[in-house]
Amino acid sequence: MIRDRGRTRIWKQGVVLFLEGDPPDSVVLIEEGLVKITADADNGYTSLLAIRGPGELIGEMACLDGRARSATVTAMQTVRGTAVTSDRFLALLEEHGPLALSVIRSITARLRDSDGLRADQGALPAGMRVARVLLDLALRHGSEAPGRPGGRALSVNQQELAGAAGTSRESVVRTLRRLQDHGLVTTSRGRTLVLDLRSLARWASS
Structure with missing residues (x-):
């Protein structure tokens, strides 16, 4: 469904797909390649939050709450993906319950991973x-x-x-x-x- 509503794009290695602080204008379904998701602290420290690959959706959380991007997404190699505007993505979720449930489950899994990482950082x-x-x-x-x-x-x-x-x-x-x-x-x-x-x-x- 996402592929039907979007357009294929190519990002070369090192190109930024989303920039921290930018408005949430689209989401991307990765078809090929890897991206890294990073966030910068006020002291200049950069945290690697995650690496995403084929079959994974990026940029959806900002589109859901309408807030500025909380992280920067950069191509680690040549990346091919389907880009869908925020309006079309939200319309898709309203029209297709199974897709909305799938997105919720994906976000939940990522939050669990994040919670586990924070627990490790405090205990290990x-x-x-x-x-x-x-x-x-x-x-x-x-x-x-x-x-x-x-x-x-x-x-x-x-x-x-x-x-x-x-x-x-x-x-x-x-x-x-x-x-x-x-x-x-x-x-x-x-x-x-x-x-x-x-x-x-x-x-x-x-």
């Missing part, structure tokens, strides 16, 4: 938080790594991992160094390769 040490964020991103959005059976590659830098885990970049560097020493990850500029998901899961819960 920084290293474990970084490992859990890395595992979650690898499982949800990692891509296959050529020559590394079972490995998952992530185009996420250290500052973004720090923002997602609610810790400092220095803590991320220390944690990644330990994970590398255990043979669980390798890193390069702006890229992290998870080599062993099962061992990382055990490490993140120990």
